[in-house]
Amino acid sequence: MSLNDKLKKLRESGIDDAKRAEHLQELNDLRVNLLGKKGPITQALRGMKDVPKEERPEIGTLANNVKKEIQEAIEARMNDLNKRMVEQKLQEETVDVTLPAQSHELGTKHILNQTVEDIEQFFIGLGYEVAPGYEVEEDHYNFERLNIPKDHPARDMQDTFYLTNELLMRTQTSAQEGRDMEAHDFSKGPLKMISPGVVYRRDDDDATHSHQFHQLEGLVVDKNISMADLKGTLEALCRHVFGAEREIRFRPSFFPFTEPSVEVDVSCFNCGGKGCRICKYTGWIEVLGAGLTHPNVLEMSGIDHTVYSAFAFGLGPERFAMLKYGVTDIRDFYTNDVRFLEQFKGVN
Amino acid sequence: MKISMNWLKEYLPVEHNVEEIANKVSLTGIESAPVELGTDLSGLVVGHIIDVKPHPDSDHLNLCQVEIGEKEPVQIVCGASNVANGQYVIVAKNGANLPAGKVIKSGEIRGQLSNGMICGLDELGVKEKFVPKEFQKGIYVFPAEEQPGADAKELLGLNDTMVDMDITPNRADTLGMRGAAWEIGATYDHKPSFTKPEIAESKVVKNNDVKINIKAKDLVTDYLVRTMSNVTVTESPLWIQRRLWNQDIQPVNNIVDAANYVMIEFGEPIQVYDLDKLTDKEITVEMAAEGHKLELNDGNKKDLSHDDLVITSGGQALGLAGVQKSSVAEVTSDTKNILVESAVFDGTSVRKAAQRHDLRGNVSNRFEKGVDNGAVSESLTRAVQLIDSITNVESISQEIVGVQTKAEPIIIDGKISHINSLMGIELSPEEMLKIIDRLGFTAERNGDEISVSIPTRRWDMTIEADLIEEIIRIFGYDNLKGTLPSGHETRGGYTPIREFINKLTSVLLSEGMDETINFALINKHEVEDFNTIHTNLTRLLHPMTEDHEYLRTSLVPGLIKDIAYNQARGNDNISIFEQGRIFDRKEGTDRPEELEYIAGAVSGNVLEDSWNTTSKTVDFYDVKGIVEEMLMFTNSDAEFEYSATDQIPNLHPGQTANISVDGDVIGYIGKLHPNYQSDHNVADTYVFEINVDKLFELSRKQVQAKSAPKYPSITRDLAILVGKNISSGQIVKDIFENGGDYLIDVNIFDVYQGSNIESGFKSLGYHLIFQNANDTLTDETVEKSFTNIKNSLVSKFNVEVR
Numbered sequence A: 001m002s003l004n005d006k007l008k009k010l011r012e013s014g015i016d017d018a019k020r021a022e023h024l025q026e027l028n029d030l031r032v033n034l035l036g037k038k039g040p041i042t043q044a045l046r047g048m049k050d051v052p053k054e055e056r057p058e059i060g061t062l063a064n065n066v067k068k069e070i071q072e073a074i075e076a077r078m079n080d081l082n083k084r085m086v087e088q089k090l091q092e093e094t095v096d097v098t099l100p101a102q103s104h105e106l107g108t109k110h111i112l113n114q115t116v117e118d119i120e121q122f123f124i125g126l127g128y129e130v131a132p133g134y135e136v137e138e139d140h141y142n143f144e145r146l147n148i149p150k151d152h153p154a155r156d157m158q159d160t161f162y163l164t165n166e167l168l169m170r171t172q173t174s175a176q177e178g179r180d181m182e183a184h185d186f187s188k189g190p191l192k193m194i195s196p197g198v199v200y201r202r203d204d205d206d207a208t209h210s211h212q213f214h215q216l217e218g219l220v221v222d223k224n225i226s227m228a229d230l231k232g233t234l235e236a237l238c239r240h241v242f243g244a245e246r247e248i249r250f251r252p253s254f255f256p257f258t259e260p261s262v263e264v265d266v267s268c269f270n271c272g273g274k275g276c277r278i279c280k281y282t283g284w285i286e287v288l289g290a291g292l293t294h295p296n297v298l299e300m301s302g303i304d305h306t307v308y309s310a311f312a313f314g315l316g317p318e319r320f321a322m323l324k325y326g327v328t329d330i331r332d333f334y335t336n337d338v339r340f341l342e343q344f345k346g347v348n
Numbered sequence B: 001m002k003i004s005m006n007w008l009k010e011y012l013p014v015e016h017n018v019e020e021i022a023n024k025v026s027l028t029g030i031e032s033a034p035v036e037l038g039t040d041l042s043g044l045v046v047g048h049i050i051d052v053k054p055h056p057d058s059d060h061l062n063l064c065q066v067e068i069g070e071k072e073p074v075q076i077v078c079g080a081s082n083v084a085n086g087q088y089v090i091v092a093k094n095g096a097n098l099p100a101g102k103v104i105k106s107g108e109i110r111g112q113l114s115n116g117m118i119c120g121l122d123e124l125g126v127k128e129k130f131v132p133k134e135f136q137k138g139i140y141v142f143p144a145e146e147q148p149g150a151d152a153k154e155l156l157g158l159n160d161t162m163v164d165m166d167i168t169p170n171r172a173d174t175l176g177m178r179g180a181a182w183e184i185g186a187t188y189d190h191k192p193s194f195t196k197p198e199i200a201e202s203k204v205v206k207n208n209d210v211k212i213n214i215k216a217k218d219l220v221t222d223y224l225v226r227t228m229s230n231v232t233v234t235e236s237p238l239w240i241q242r243r244l245w246n247q248d249i250q251p252v253n254n255i256v257d258a259a260n261y262v263m264i265e266f267g268e269p270i271q272v273y274d275l276d277k278l279t280d281k282e283i284t285v286e287m288a289a290e291g292h293k294l295e296l297n298d299g300n301k302k303d304l305s306h307d308d309l310v311i312t313s314g315g316q317a318l319g320l321a322g323v324q325k326s327s328v329a330e331v332t333s334d335t336k337n338i339l340v341e342s343a344v345f346d347g348t349s350v351r352k353a354a355q356r357h358d359l360r361g362n363v364s365n366r367f368e369k370g371v372d373n374g375a376v377s378e379s380l381t382r383a384v385q386l387i388d389s390i391t392n393v394e395s396i397s398q399e400i401v402g403v404q405t406k407a408e409p410i411i412i413d414g415k416i417s418h419i420n421s422l423m424g425i426e427l428s429p430e431e432m433l434k435i436i437d438r439l440g441f442t443a444e445r446n447g448d449e450i451s452v453s454i455p456t457r458r459w460d461m462t463i464e465a466d467l468i469e470e471i472i473r474i475f476g477y478d479n480l481k482g483t484l485p486s487g488h489e490t491r492g493g494y495t496p497i498r499e500f501i502n503k504l505t506s507v508l509l510s511e512g513m514d515e516t517i518n519f520a521l522i523n524k525h526e527v528e529d530f531n532t533i534h535t536n537l538t539r540l541l542h543p544m545t546e547d548h549e550y551l552r553t554s555l556v557p558g559l560i561k562d563i564a565y566n567q568a569r570g571n572d573n574i575s576i577f578e579q580g581r582i583f584d585r586k587e588g589t590d591r592p593e594e595l596e597y598i599a600g601a602v603s604g605n606v607l608e609d610s611w612n613t614t615s616k617t618v619d620f621y622d623v624k625g626i627v628e629e630m631l632m633f634t635n636s637d638a639e640f641e642y643s644a645t646d647q648i649p650n651l652h653p654g655q656t657a658n659i660s661v662d663g664d665v666i667g668y669i670g671k672l673h674p675n676y677q678s679d680h681n682v683a684d685t686y687v688f689e690i691n692v693d694k695l696f697e698l699s700r701k702q703v704q705a706k707s708a709p710k711y712p713s714i715t716r717d718l719a720i721l722v723g724k725n726i727s728s729g730q731i732v733k734d735i736f737e738n739g740g741d742y743l744i745d746v747n748i749f750d751v752y753q754g755s756n757i758e759s760g761f762k763s764l765g766y767h768l769i770f771q772n773a774n775d776t777l778t779d780e781t782v783e784k785s786f787t788n789i790k791n792s793l794v795s796k797f798n799v800e801v802r
């Protein structure tokens, strides 16, 4: 066989072996065996001396090409095998993504506190301070300073838990108004505050009553505070809480510590005002009470009512949450069944 | 009060249906709801009974022949015991509709044809207690002749529509038809017109014999009476009766009914007495004396006290003033001469008496909230006129004055500009004056200043703010455009303690604990069970139930209740907390301090069985981990020490630690005592409770940033055998004390006692981590420290290093 034919044959078998290799090791062996110093190609080239001189360059080129082609075939096969191995590994590592997660559950903030904080954040954005109050309060602040003297018929509207003749469980967060007004330095600007907290009434607990519940009081005292300011503020609040499309309306009402007094309705967020079960087919839902602070209340706190005016409002977080989330039994807020609590994860 | 449209029409044009009116009145004045009577009634006519015969096959049924305005009388079988020939009655014809979907059909009753039904008022939906007594158990009989076949529903007033006004305490002026007419009139810009009551001059005589003696002058501002002679007591005409039962008042007789009618008309309670039953025709208004009793119609007697204002005669109580008449001088069918009273009693006194004796009603409700003292005389005149018009009397006395207070209009001065500024609108003076006129007030204007005269019927109005309310509600709140306060910018935000609380709660939430809110009023056991602050209990003066009698001294009882509630419902794995106040009452004080606390409770598994995990129940160290993480977030440089305690009664004596800072206990962690757990039906539960106020007081540390170390650390493991009573805390403390400058951390990786370990001993394993932030540590340096550590442990705690 001529050297030429030998090389061609080696090329054929070498490429063939490379293509058929199943392991990287085989390819490595093949490379060493075929292309190494002791390999058949090198061996074959030893016969070059027998080749006529003028043919030598041709054979040399052929031999280099053969080496190169086998080398390429081995590398190509190596790439294939590597690719196959990666694919196989990926295959093996595939997981069932529908299996449950390794849970790292966060707790759920109580829905009433979520509701309160949402309202707090809204008012903080409007420059209101959040003032805490006392749960045990003096009759003086809870009633007298709110224009509700002893024997006032309005005291019938809220039966009170007394500790002594002068101390009671506050029945309303409005009790904070007097304290904040007398503490405020009006030379430093207006008083804008909200005061959220727990209040207590002598009520039997049932689906709509609880002897303990929450309120959030708001108070703004400045020169030129008007009913229009009250309406604009509550309009913005109701839109924040119940949706940007909401309208509000005022209805005349009576509270001893505001004059004029109003009850505030928000257009039904469920039916948009057309009428449904939630709004009792009126299109409106009562959400809070408000008014301009009664001149007597300002004067008792040492504020000249001919110079300053004020508005105040009070709302019930339970009522807000019941409306917003369809809670039908106020007791659910206080029995703390975790299945009830956890459904409100992240709603606010 | 329910405002009848049929009645209101006497004063005002009524141009809208009740639904529309109720809605508008709600928006401009008083919360109102529409009421439509008799919507479920039809086929009711007047029947004239012309023959009554017993039913041949019944001992209690009668066969009545009844004219009902048709060609022939119809036969109706009737079982009422008061049915009689000649009566004018209510007939529900064949096909008539009655309440609750009842339909009347002709048919046979025990073989006799019955063409309809003769009805009682209660069968038409009038509540039995408002049906005249003699017709409560039977059919209703019209008091006078009526046209057979006439519409009975209309005659009985059961076709009326009403606006039910739910008044606020300040609007008692609308507790009478006249006041309501002013209110609805102002709403629709109609001025009501009223007929002035007048008495036939020829009948008026001088008072010669009646003496009024007002002793309790501070509680009676007006007390006027008139006497009337020779009255005939009968039942009232139908037009009075129907207006009363539609007002939920039972018709009694023409005299009592007339008094009640005037109360509804004017809002002023009127009382009538049998003059001949008064001792010496004398009346005294005074505080009740010992032995005074209020005799009620049902035969019961109520003992009266010195706090009760009473009307007496000859030492006998005729009534609790402004609340309830006694049966003593009641007007009955025998009464010939009467005394009619119109008065104003002190509202507070009336309210308290009515509450004390549980006798609140139409009369006390009005006095409590106030009545118009400008209408006392007029309403008395009206009552007398009405009685005279029903039962032509012989004579009427002049007005006899016990006491009278001059009724004068209230003058409110205001500035138009100020009123506008408080409303936030710009009404012209003319617009403002027009609204004031619409309300029936009169105003004088002088430039920016107005002076408004308020009639006595609006005694609730005293100051400019009241006037503003009237103007703005009639102007219409819907026309008010919202603005935001335009004063100086203010900086809003939470108080520092509240910011701090928010941080603590967010840590517990991130530790997977659900937030709860529990009651602050708890029972005696609960308040004592975790009184770890050893405070005096604070008790309500008048608790409603034993469950809510004391102010809590710990948040833990509430959490345990929650766990029991949840575990009873199959929610076994619970991790909850509460942030709230507890009440700490110092000796000798009434008012408890309100301390901010935070507490948590964990029960059941902290890790659940799953496809790739196995479950783990909570232990002390899980809860300690939560607490430590929370304390870390307080950003305090204080050292929190955990020391075992067996001094908290309802906690496990071997699994409880006080947490303290510089010897001051700020809280505790512990497992509930097994007995307590079984008493309260909870599984193994760990709790913690921390005083947030104390935490807040601890100094905040100023964080000075350091670069992360660039040199590697070296770890040595230490395994020791040590007596069981030595705590790991003691060991770790000692390791740090002897570990040199480069010991930065000690982590326990093993705690073992049991087989292979001598009893009374335990094996502990620690990783000790050494690091020099500025240089590479050498083995020699570490080895030296490690030896010091071991030597110290051996000499101090007699440990065996393994």
Ligand SMILES: [Zn+2]
Binding pocket: A268, A269, A270, A271, A272, A273, A274, A275, A276, A277, A278, A279, A280, A281, A283, A284
């Ligand atoms: Zn709706």
